[in-house]
Amino acid sequence: MNKTEHDPKLPRAMICGISGFLGTNLAIGLKGRFRLSGSFCHSSLPDSLTATLGKSQLYQVDLTDRQAVKEVIAVAKPEVIFHTAALSQPDRCEGEPDLAWQVNVEGTENLLACLDPSVRFIFVSTDLVFDGRKGWYREDDQVNPLNIYAKTKLEAENRVRAWAGNYVIVRISLLYGLRYGSRVDNSFLGWLSRSLKAGQPVYLFTDQYRTCLLVQDAVEVLFRLSRQSCTGTFHLGGAERISRYEFGQKFARIFGYSPDLIRPVLMSDLPCLAARAADCSLVSEKIIQATGFAPADVDSGLRVCLKNQAKESTG
Secondary structure, three states: HHHHOOOOOEEEEEEEEOOOOOHHHHHHHEEOOOOEEEEOOOOOOOOOHHHHHOOHHHEOOOOOOOOHHHHHHHHHHOOOEEEEEOOOHHHHHOOOOHHHHHEEEEEEEHHHHOOOOOOOEEEEHHHHHHHHOOEEOOOOOOOOOOOOHHHHHHHHHHHHHHOOEEEEEEEEEEEOOOOOOOOOOOHHHHHHHHHHHOOOOEEEOOEEEEEEEHHHHHHHHHHHHHOOOOOEEEOOOOOOOOEHHHHHHHHHHHHHHOOOEEEEOOHHHOOOOOOOOOOOOOHHHHHHHHOOOOOOOOOHHHHHHHHHOOOOOOO
C-alpha cells in the first residue's frame, strides 16, 4: 500500500458501497487524497481493491443493521463519507419494494444516525427522481419519480435534508466507464462491449435521453465537493443530452465495432417491470460553478475509456 494512505495529515474518508461501479472508481481516484476505508454488503471485492486499501480498511456491513453500522463508524472514524450504496436495479426494486426501502431509505437513515454533524456527507442520488417529461432539469425543478427505485432515492434525499449536518446531495446521470479491477465489465460499457465483440445486435432506445457521465469525471467532482463547505442539492451530468441509441453508435465507432450492430428501438417495444422516464437530462451549471470542473462530452469520454482499456490490457 502507498505510504500516503497512512499519512496522518490526510483526512479520513469512507466509501459506502465500495464494491459498486462508482464506489470502486472512487477508490482509484481518491487514493493518495484521503486515508481511505470502504464498506460493502454482499458483493465480492476485486483482489486489486483489497490490495489498494488493505483488508483492515474494508468493512462488510449491512446498512439496514444500525448497530453494525455504528460499530463500523466508531472504528473507521470517517471525516468524509461518500454514500454510493443502494439497491439500484429499477426492476429488482419494483419486485422487492420492501427491500428497496430498507436499503435505500432506512440504510441511509441508519448511517446518518451514527455520524457526528461535522462529518462531510456526500449523498449520491439519481436523475430518475424526475418524470422525464421535459428534460434539462435544474435543481429546483419539480420532482416526480416514476418507479420504486427513484421514489426510495427521493425519500432518502429527504432524510439527508432533515439531518442537521454537513451534507451535499448529488443527483448523478447515467454513468459509463471501466469497471475497477477488470476491463470493460459489469457496466453499461461492459454489456455493450461483450455483445458487440460476439457479433450480437444490441437494441437501444432512440426515445430515452440522459446526460451520460464519464465515471472519472464524477469522481473528480465528488472529490472537489468533499473539500468544500457548500451544502444543498446539485445536479451532475455530462456535457450533452444523448439517447442510448446515439451513445451506442458512438461507442461502436470509437471502439472499432460495427455500428450496424446497434439497432434502434422504442421504449414501448421493450416493456419492463419498472416505469422508465423519457428524458432525464440534467443541467449541471451549479455544480460546475461550485467546483470549477466541467464534465466531458461523450466522444471525449469514450476516448478516455479506450485509452484506459489499452493501459489495462498491457498492464
